Amino acid sequence: MKNDIRAENIFESVKRYREFHQLLEGTLPFLIYRSDTGVVIARGIYGYEAAVAKANELRKRMNLKWEQVKFKADRSSQMKSYGQSSGIRMDYAKTVNPSKGHRFRGYFKGDEYHDID
Numbered sequence: 001m002k003n004d005i006r007a008e009n010i011f012e013s014v015k016r017y018r019e020f021h022q023l024l025e026g027t028l029p030f031l032i033y034r035s036d037t038g039v040v041i042a043r044g045i046y047g048y049e050a051a052v053a054k055a056n057e058l059r060k061r062m063n064l065k066w067e068q069v070k071f072k073a074d075r076s077s078q079m080k081s082y083g084q085s086s087g088i089r090m091d092y093a094k095t096v097n098p099s100k101g102h103r104f105r106g107y108f109k110g111d112e113y114h115d116i117d
């Protein structure tokens with residue numbers, strides 16, 4: 001009886017984990033790149049199976065070997081939205097600060113402006 005409940009809990013947690021990863025694969029796009037040069041070939045492909053099929057298609061079209069074409073989840077768009085959500089915006093002046101040798105810099109956090117060096 002106790003083992004049945006434990007097995008049922010494990011089965012339910014594995015099922016939820018798989019459902020979570022299916023949702024995650026649907027929300028994060030994949031990018032396909034060349035592993036030897038690092039050049040991105042395709043971007044914005046949703047779903048693991050679609051990424052596999054597109055990578056195979058591109059490999060055949062470009063006459064590449066299996067190990068030259070790879071794909072991974074594209075997290076660059078996720079990082080951009082994370083940085084903007086903090087409410088900090090960097091600001092660079094058009095004029096150069098003669099004592100520092102670079103542009104005047106500062107950032108806005110909410111309505112307040114803060115100088116950087």
